[in-house]
Amino acid sequence: MRIRFVLDGYDVEADVKLTDTLFRVLKDRLGVRSVHFGCGEGSCGACIVLVDGKPRYSCLTLAASVDGKKVTTAAGLRVDGELAEIQRAFVEHNAAQCGYCTPGMILVAKALLDQNQNPTDEEIYEALAGNLCRCTGYVPIVEAIKSLARR
Amino acid sequence: MSIEGDAGFYRPKKLSDAIRLKKILGDKTLVIAGGTLAVQLLNKYLVEPEAIISLEDLPISYVKVAGRRVEIGATTTVASLLKHRDLPQALAEAARSIHGLALREAATVGGNLMAPAPAGDLATALMALDAEVMLRGSRGARAVPLSKFYRGALQYNIRRDELIYAVRVRRVPGFSAFRKFTAYRYSGPTIASVAVGLDLDRRRIRRAAVSVGGLTTHPYRATAAERVLTGREPSRETFEDAAQRVADGVSITHGLYSEAYLRRLVSALFVRAVEKVMS
Amino acid sequence: MDEFAILGKPVRNVQLLGHVTGETEFVDDISFPGMLWIKAVRSPVPRGRIKKIDTSKAERLPGVVKIVTAKDVPNNYHVNMAALGIGPPDEPVLPDTEVNYKGEAICLVVARDEDTAAKAAQLVDVEIEELPPVLDMEEALRPDAPVIKPWGLNAHIFGSGLDGATPRGGQGRPYFLVKRGDVDRAFESADYVVEGSYLVPPIEHAPIEPHICVVKPEPGGKLTIYTATQAPYFVRDNVATILGIPPSKIRVVSPAVGGGFGGKVDPEFEMQVAVAAMAVGRPVKWRWTREEEFMVSTVRPAVKIEFKDALTRDGLIIGRRGRLLHDSGAYTRTSPYGVIKAVFNLSGPYHIPNVYYQGYCVYTNKQPSSAMRGYGVFEVSYAVELQMERDARTIGMDSLEFRFKNAYRNNQVSASGKIIEDAYLIETMKEAAALASYPLPPHLLSMSSWG
Numbered sequence: 101m102r103i104r105f106v107l108d109g110y111d112v113e114a115d116v117k118l119t120d121t122l123f124r125v126l127k128d129r130l131g132v133r134s135v136h137f138g139c140g141e142g143s144c145g146a147c148i149v150l151v152d153g154k155p156r157y158s159c160l161t162l163a164a165s166v167d168g169k170k171v172t173t174a175a176g177l178r179v180d181g182e183l184a185e186i187q188r189a190f191v192e193h194n195a196a197q198c199g200y201c202t203p204g205m206i207l208v209a210k211a212l213l214d215q216n217q218n219p220t221d222e223e224i225y226e227a228l229a230g231n232l233c234r235c236t237g238y239v240p241i242v243e244a245i246k247s248l249a250r251r
Numbered sequence: 252m253s254i255e256g257d258a259g260f261y262r263p264k265k266l267s268d269a270i271r272l273k274k275i276l277g278d279k280t281l282v283i284a285g286g287t288l289a290v291q292l293l294n295k296y297l298v299e300p301e302a303i304i305s306l307e308d309l310p311i312s313y314v315k316v317a318g319r320r321v322e323i324g325a326t327t328t329v330a331s332l333l334k335h336r337d338l339p340q341a342l343a344e345a346a347r348s349i350h351g352l353a354l355r356e357a358a359t360v361g362g363n364l365m366a367p368a369p370a371g372d373l374a375t376a377l378m379a380l381d382a383e384v385m386l387r388g389s390r391g392a393r394a395v396p397l398s399k400f401y402r403g404a405l406q407y408n409i410r411r412d413e414l415i416y417a418v419r420v421r422r423v424p425g426f427s428a429f430r431k432f433t434a435y436r437y438s439g440p441t442i443a444s445v446a447v448g449l450d451l452d453r454r455r456i457r458r459a460a461v462s463v464g465g466l467t468t469h470p471y472r473a474t475a476a477e478r479v480l481t482g483r484e485p486s487r488e489t490f491e492d493a494a495q496r497v498a499d500g501v502s503i504t505h506g507l508y509s510e511a512y513l514r515r516l517v518s519a520l521f522v523r524a525v526e527k528v529m530s
Numbered sequence: 531m532d533e534f535a536i537l538g539k540p541v542r543n544v545q546l547l548g549h550v551t552g553e554t555e556f557v558d559d560i561s562f563p564g565m566l567w568i569k570a571v572r573s574p575v576p577r578g579r580i581k582k583i584d585t586s587k588a589e590r591l592p593g594v595v596k597i598v599t600a601k602d603v604p605n606n607y608h609v610n611m612a613a614l615g616i617g618p619p620d621e622p623v624l625p626d627t628e629v630n631y632k633g634e635a636i637c638l639v640v641a642r643d644e645d646t647a648a649k650a651a652q653l654v655d656v657e658i659e660e661l662p663p664v665l666d667m668e669e670a671l672r673p674d675a676p677v678i679k680p681w682g683l684n685a686h687i688f689g690s691g692l693d694g695a696t697p698r699g700g701q702g703r704p705y706f707l708v709k710r711g712d713v714d715r716a717f718e719s720a721d722y723v724v725e726g727s728y729l730v731p732p733i734e735h736a737p738i739e740p741h742i743c744v745v746k747p748e749p750g751g752k753l754t755i756y757t758a759t760q761a762p763y764f765v766r767d768n769v770a771t772i773l774g775i776p777p778s779k780i781r782v783v784s785p786a787v788g789g790g791f792g793g794k795v796d797p798e799f800e801m802q803v804a805v806a807a808m809a810v811g812r813p814v815k816w817r818w819t820r821e822e823e824f825m826v827s828t829v830r831p832a833v834k835i836e837f838k839d840a841l842t843r844d845g846l847i848i849g850r851r852g853r854l855l856h857d858s859g860a861y862t863r864t865s866p867y868g869v870i871k872a873v874f875n876l877s878g879p880y881h882i883p884n885v886y887y888q889g890y891c892v893y894t895n896k897q898p899s900s901a902m903r904g905y906g907v908f909e910v911s912y913a914v915e916l917q918m919e920r921d922a923r924t925i926g927m928d929s930l931e932f933r934f935k936n937a938y939r940n941n942q943v944s945a946s947g948k949i950i951e952d953a954y955l956i957e958t959m960k961e962a963a964a965l966a967s968y969p970l971p972p973h974l975l976s977m978s979s980w981g
Contacts, residue, residue, distance in 0.1 A: 101257040101258040101260060117258075117645075118258050118259045118260055118300070118301075118302075118303060119293050119299075119300065119303070119645075121290060121293070121294065124644075127558065128561070128643075128644075131559070131561060133552055133553055133554070133555065133556075133559050134551070134552020134553070135552070136556065136558065136738070136739065136788065137558055137739075137740070137742075137817060138738045138739070138740070138820065139820040140291070140294040140295065140819060140820060141291045141294065141295075141820070142287055142291065142353070142354065142357070144738055144820075145351070145353065146738050146739075148353050154330070154356045155352045155353040155356055156353055156356055156357060157287075157353050157354075157357065159290070159294060160285075160286045160287055160290040160291065160294075160357060161286060161290070161357075162260070162283065162286065162290060162303065162305065164257065164260040164303070164305075165262075165286075165305055165307065173552055174550065174551055174552035175551050175552045175553065177551070178551070183547075183550065183551070187550040187551065190546070190549075190550045191542070191546045191547065191550055194543065194546070196543075196545075196546055196549040196550065197543075198737075198738075198739070198786065198787060198788050198789045199545060199546075199548065199549030199554045199786060199788070200556065200737075200738045200739045200788030200789060201738050202549040202550055202552070203549075203550075203551075203552035206550055208351075208352050208353060211352050212352060222437075225436075225437040226350045226351075226437050227350075227351070227352045228351070228352075228437075229350030229351040229354075229437045229438035230350065230351025230352065230353050230354045230438070231351070231353075232738060233738070234735075234736060234737055234738055234789045234791070235789060295819075295821075296645075296648045296649070296652070
């Protein structure tokens with residue numbers, strides 16, 4: 101079936117199979133770099149995108165479901181070509197090493213700050229519980245998020 | 252009237268259409284709410300459906316609280332639940348314990364009722380609230396007490412043409428709580444969980460419901476512990492007696508941990524759940 | 531430091547800009563027109579004889595291009611560190627007679643997409659006659675254990691020249707030996723004898739990026755291998771040997787790696803993808819699942835270490851016997867090298883004049899083990915430090931003092947005969963104590979690595 105959706109501000113179309121996941125279509129069909137395969141079961145978060153503004157595991161979302169919706173990845177966060185605040189904060193705080201978890205991590209960090217402008221440490225760790233990182237030990241990521249908290 | 256689908260993918264807008272589809276399309280159909288479990292089966296090549304019914308467009312995402320009566324639509328996500336301030340305490344605590352923003356946006360109440368351990372935190376909490384599963388099929392609607400909903404591992408009291416459309420609590424108890432234990436502080440699957448619902452005053456516990464998750468495929472009611480509590484005074488001694496009985500009569504089928512550990516764990520979780528009432 | 535532009539100043543990691551926008555290129559982003567996908571048929575049992583591989587049903591599935599088996603491999607041995615002289619080459623690229631660990635790839639389905647390959651893999655019928663496996667190191671070394679290596683022992687023979695550290699033609703031993711002084715005499719004159727046994731279980735690296743590889747045949751019998759690897763030259767040399775082509779015909783490209791930690795040092799599957807690509811003449815991709823990553827990819831080995839220390843009343847270790855078992859899993863890979871490193875480190879940073887250390891590289895029917903950060907030394911450090919605690923408590927000495935007393939001084943000689951010239955443990959401990967505001971007594975503060 102043919103689906104049409106908005107991806108990082110661009111209108112896209114794709115022919116998808118009934119059982120195709122959004123991840124499969126983004127990565128293997130459309131060549132999107134800003135989602136990564138880590139587990140296929142919604143545990144690691146490397147595949148996370150925003151669907152109509154809400155963070156979702158693209159590996160657990162059917163491609164057919166996003167017909168008519170808006171999908172955003174870390175690549176679509178720039179504002180007038182400049183890095184978004186959350187992206188700058190990650191760079192400044194060295195909140196990435198290998199970079200594989202980063203696109204998903206950035207989106208959840210952004211979604212958290214959009215819902216909660218002043219999260220506690222506990223709220224940050226709870227929000228990020230579905231994003232695994234094997235390199236940084238999480239602390240620089242939490243620091244990057246805290247640096248954007250508005251009191 | 253035909254229900255439109257595309258290459259086997261259906262997004263019905265009316266519950267009656269969804270039910271009709273489920274009946275017509277038969278066995279090789281996957282019904283998906285949030286997809287947290289169903290789409291995993293696809294990713295691991297464990298199922299090969301010929302049709303998929305997505306429930307996402309059905310008008311069954313709602314939270315209705317009227318006095319002590321609560322009704323929650325089956326496709327209500329954990330994220331939506333958490334926007335409500337007036338949830339029964341046990342349910343609010345269970346919802347808050349499900350961590351990760353992306354999981355909260357996908358996990359649904361209906362899906363959680365059917366999810367096997369280690370998932371099913373909401374089911375555990377709802378069971379201690381004496382919740383009922385609201386089903387609708389081609390022959391009409393019916394309500395099944397959650398404590399009678401599970402016939403066996405992954406076997407439910409649902410007919411072929413029925414869908415869960417809501418879960419209902421007729422009367423929220425005076426006190427309820429939910430405690431769970433995971434391998435890591437903020438993440439990881441539930442190792443065990445305990446939910447408690449009590450109606451009590453200073454002198455007597457009039458009604459008690461205790462449910463346990465994580466030890467068996469689906470949560471169970473700890474009736475031995477409930478018998479200790481009902482009619483007795485709400486003293487520390489009563490609760491500690493009950494704590495010893497929380498895993499009575501249960502054949503533990505789940506968990507990577509020893510039986511002895513799991514039994515002690517659920518006793519400890521029960522005590523934590525009733526801490527406020529004990530003091 | 532102010533006169534420097536870079537020294538002493540924070541330096542930004544330039545990769546971060548790509549990471550936060552998701553623009554960084556990983557292997558999974560490599561794709562070519564007409565590219566095919568691989569899924570493996572894997573052994574469901576830890577040990578067995580392959581009786582039959584029936585691919586007929588799988589081959590008939592539309593979209594299946596080829597099923598690659600042992601007979602498609604020109605030189606069917608997996609030669610991890612052959613360039614360094616480490617062997618023996620006991621591992622096939624694809625087995626034809628037996629399987630030795632659960633999850634071992636038996637054959638590869640090459641198809642037009644991942645789903646078709648997966649479905650076809652489920653249709654391949656493999657008949658395996660199960661054999662009794664060895665799953666525990668101590669059991670593997672018992673005389674009545676089932677033997678899983680052709681030379682008759684579930685242990686690597688050191689001294690045969692195949693471990694990169696001993697000359698060829700030497701007398702083989704089923705363990706690596708380091709000895710110095712007279713350990714029997716040390717125990718005879720000891721005031722205390724302290725024993726300890728330590729076990730470190732295997733550890734999975736679990737990088738968020740699983741193993742992913744694309745191989746593209748190029749004109750003139752050449753190949754480009756795109757793989758997330760920590761060791762592109764290992765990949766190149768291995769594939770060259772297996773395919774029987776000069777290394778100059780192979781180009782290895784490693785884009786950004788999504789976490790390695792030692793788990794992407796071994797060429798584990800690039801040779802299989804290369805064989806498949808050569809067999810079909812088209813680009814081929816293999817993306818491992820998380821399950822494969824856990825079950826098949828290398829792990830840090832399980833290591834068991836036993837110590838017996840001879841101590842004097844005034845707190846000196848005068849002798850140590852050490853027995854180390856290193857779980858290589860089903861195949862050799864780099865394990866002998868890991869064992870050698872480990873055995874040389876069994877004294878830790880402490881001076882022990884009389885030692886007798888035996889390190890066994892043990893084979894079991896489990897996934898092959900290999901490097902992970904601090905290969906061969908991490909487990910030893912753990913055991914050594916716990917043993918130091920045991921020693922100190924037995925004598926009734928403060929455990930820091932015990933370490934100060936036994937730390938190497940410069941010009942002492944190590945177990946391997948090396949004259950120590952860079953000892954610094956005492957100074958490091960003093961610095962650490964100061965940072966932790968932990969007061970050290972004057973007699974320790976007056977010690978130094980120079981006498």
